[in-house]
Amino acid sequence: MNPLTLTGLCRALLRRELTVMLRSRAELANPLFFFLMVCALFPLGLGPSPQLLATMAPGILWIVALLSVLMASDSLFRSDFEDGTLEQVLLSPVSLYLIVLIKTLGHWLLTGLPLTLLAPLLALMLQMPSSGLVVLVLSLAAGSLVLSFIAAIGAALTVGLKRGGVLLSLLVLPLFVPVLIFGSAAVQRAVQGMDSVSPLALLAAMALLSLALAPLAIAGALRVSLDQ
Amino acid sequence: MWGWFHKWSSPRWFYQLSGRLLPWLAVLTALTLVAGVAWGLLFVPPDYKQGNSFRIIYIHVPAAAVAMAGYMVMAVAGAISLIWRIKLADMVMKCCAPIGAALTFLALVTGAIWGKPTWGTWWVWDARITSVLVLFFLYVGVLALYEAFDNKEAAGRACAILALVGAVNIPVIYWSVEWWYSLHQPASISFTGESSIHPSMLRPLILTIIGFYSFFAVSLLLFVRNEILNRERNTRWVRELILADSKV
Numbered sequence: 001m002n003p004l005t006l007t008g009l010c011r012a013l014l015r016r017e018l019t020v021m022l023r024s025r026a027e028l029a030n031p032l033f034f035f036l037m038v039c040a041l042f043p044l045g046l047g048p049s050p051q052l053l054a055t056m057a058p059g060i061l062w063i064v065a066l067l068s069v070l071m072a073s074d075s076l077f078r079s080d081f082e083d084g085t086l087e088q089v090l091l092s093p094v095s096l097y098l099i100v101l102i103k104t105l106g107h108w109l110l111t112g113l114p115l116t117l118l119a120p121l122l123a124l125m126l127q128m129p130s131s132g133l134v135v136l137v138l139s140l141a142a143g144s145l146v147l148s149f150i151a152a153i154g155a156a157l158t159v160g161l162k163r164g165g166v167l168l169s170l171l172v173l174p175l176f177v178p179v180l181i182f183g184s185a186a187v188q189r190a191v192q193g194m195d196s197v198s199p200l201a202l203l204a205a206m207a208l209l210s211l212a213l214a215p216l217a218i219a220g221a222l223r224v225s226l227d228q
Numbered sequence: 229m230w231g232w233f234h235k236w237s238s239p240r241w242f243y244q245l246s247g248r249l250l251p252w253l254a255v256l257t258a259l260t261l262v263a264g265v266a267w268g269l270l271f272v273p274p275d276y277k278q279g280n281s282f283r284i285i286y287i288h289v290p291a292a293a294v295a296m297a298g299y300m301v302m303a304v305a306g307a308i309s310l311i312w313r314i315k316l317a318d319m320v321m322k323c324c325a326p327i328g329a330a331l332t333f334l335a336l337v338t339g340a341i342w343g344k345p346t347w348g349t350w351w352v353w354d355a356r357i358t359s360v361l362v363l364f365f366l367y368v369g370v371l372a373l374y375e376a377f378d379n380k381e382a383a384g385r386a387c388a389i390l391a392l393v394g395a396v397n398i399p400v401i402y403w404s405v406e407w408w409y410s411l412h413q414p415a416s417i418s419f420t421g422e423s424s425i426h427p428s429m430l431r432p433l434i435l436t437i438i439g440f441y442s443f444f445a446v447s448l449l450l451f452v453r454n455e456i457l458n459r460e461r462n463t464r465w466v467r468e469l470i471l472a473d474s475k476v
Contacts, residue, residue: 153393157386161376170372171390174365175397213396220310220389228382 009094010102017106020079031072031111032118038064039122050127057128058187061136062143065115066176069144070169072111073151076104077159077222086159090226096219101211104152104218112144128191135190135200142203143183149214150175156221160228179206237314239456240465246449253449257442264435272429281345284338286433290440292335292360296398298328298444299363302370303395306388316452318384319459321391322374323451327444329367335360366394 021028042060046052053060080086089099119140120133128136154172158164186199268286275282302324309317339357340350351357370387377383460466 150393153389157373157390158376160382163376167372167376170365171369174362174369175393177362178397217389217393221386224382224385224389227385228377228379 010098013099013102014106017103018110021106021110027075028110028114031068032114034071035064035068035115035118036122038067039126042126054127054129054191057123057126058132058136058191059184060126061119061123061128062140062180062184062187065119065140065144066147066180068115069112069147070151070172070176073107073148073155073172074165074168076107076152076155077225078155081159081225086222087226090223096222097215100152100156100218100222101215104149104215107152108145108148112148113141116140116144131193132187132191135196136187138200139183139186139196139203142200142207143179145207146179146203146210147176149210149218150179153214153217153221156218156225158225159222160225179203182206237312237316239316239319239460240463242316243453243456246453250446250449253442253446257439257446260435260439260442264432264439268429268432268436272432275429278346281342282429284342285429286436288335288338288342289433290437291331291338293437294440294444295328295332295335295360295363297441298324298331299366299391299398300395301448302328303391306391310385310388310392315459316456318381318388319452319455320448321388322384323448323455325367325370325374325387327447327451329364329371331440331444332360332364332367336364363398366391366397369394 039060042056043053046056077086080089090096092099116137119136123133123136124130151168151172154168154175155164157171158168161167182199182202186196186203189196189199265286269283272283274280302321305317305321305324308314309321336357339360343352344350370390373390374380374383374387377386457466457469
């Protein structure tokens with residue numbers, strides 16, 4: 001295999017990313033447990049009334065999924081930055097755009113996608129009507145991809161800082177607002193028996209847009225973080 | 229054209245030119261603000277529904293408008309500093325953030341004060357209010373990121389990237405929140421009635437809007453001049469300037 005063909009390169013990058021992530025199983029499980037635990041806090045805090053939970057479930061699931069993505073993204077570039085891999089990546093002749101695109105996609109495959117698949121289970125626990133389940137999965141699949149890419153911008157900006165954690169959420173949460181609005185709107189419409197194609201289509205459009213544009217910002221932010 | 233561009237982007241030139249511009253702008257600010265506010269508060273007839281409480285419009289609307297415009301100034305300056313690595317653009321971007329955040333805060337507070345007598349509540353999760361609140365968060369994010377970096381050059385570039393990403397987000401926030409509310413409940417308060425405002429109320433409003441824009445310009449110039457002196461404090465022209473000042 002010639003490593004410099006585009007597909008070969010992408011495959012190698014993706015394989016590397018997935019291998020590194022799969023070797024630290026705890027890191028993979030943590031966002032999922034976070035998702036589960038925070039969702040379990042809501043019935044405890046709000047009271048277990050099924051009607052109340054059913055009306056709030058779309059919003060709860062979306063907000064907690066959003067926070068889980070945020071938590072998971074903090075480690076996206078951290079270890080590569082600390083062991084110097086990121087500097088080598090910057091020196092390589094391959095475009096940084098491509099590298100961060102594949103890297104963020106790989107990260108999403110092992111964080112955002114499992115969250116999406118876990119969500120229907122939690123929806124049932126929160127008494128959400130089953131009419132919304134398909135839309136919940138679809139909206140989270142597209143939405144978590146957007147969230148991952150936005151969070152990656154924040155992670156790239158803060159990777160060089162000593163205490164990036166809280167700052168990361170300050171930077172990224174306002175940017176999450178539109179995704180949350182469309183995502184929870186899609187699920188709520190589905191639960192109420194309305195057509196939710198248009199918010200889903202908008203989420204899909206955002207996903208494509210962030211796939212195309214966010215890597216530019218991530219690459220720029222990584223250059224800044226490594227320059228200082 | 230490029231010669232003009234380079235001349236303008238030199239901090240020293242900008243410092244001298246802005247020094248000459250400042251008095252004029254300051255006079256313009258004072259005249260328009262004093263005239264507009266006095267006219268609005270004292271001479272405009274009270275609104276037939278809201279009585280005198282509507283008069284806060286002469287602070288609220290200009291503050292909100294300039295807060296939005298300030299973000300765009302910040303984003304454009306950030307883009308210029310990223311693309312051409314112009315120091316001056318970097319300083320302008322950095323100085324927009326605190327002024328913009330303060331104006332956004334002012335718009336939120338005056339909005340809440342206005343909301344209490346007219347809507348009966350301090351806060352509504354209305355489309356406009358929410359989008360302005362998010363704008364405030366975006367400003368706060370830029371300020372926090374700038375403070376977090378020790379290396380101020382890297383801080384400037386990081387903030388420029390963040391400001392640009394946020395700028396992409398601003399229209400999205402605006403439209404998505406509109407859309408969100410049209411799904412759930414009809415808008416309780418329509419801001420679109422604003423265009424039907426009576427000319428006697430509109431004219432002082434225009435004056436105060438001009439006043440707030442020129443206030444933004446004055447404070448931006450002051451902030452940038454301060455920043456220039458701070459960053460160029462080791463150059464000869466700044467030392468000469470300070471020596472000349474201390475002799476007088």
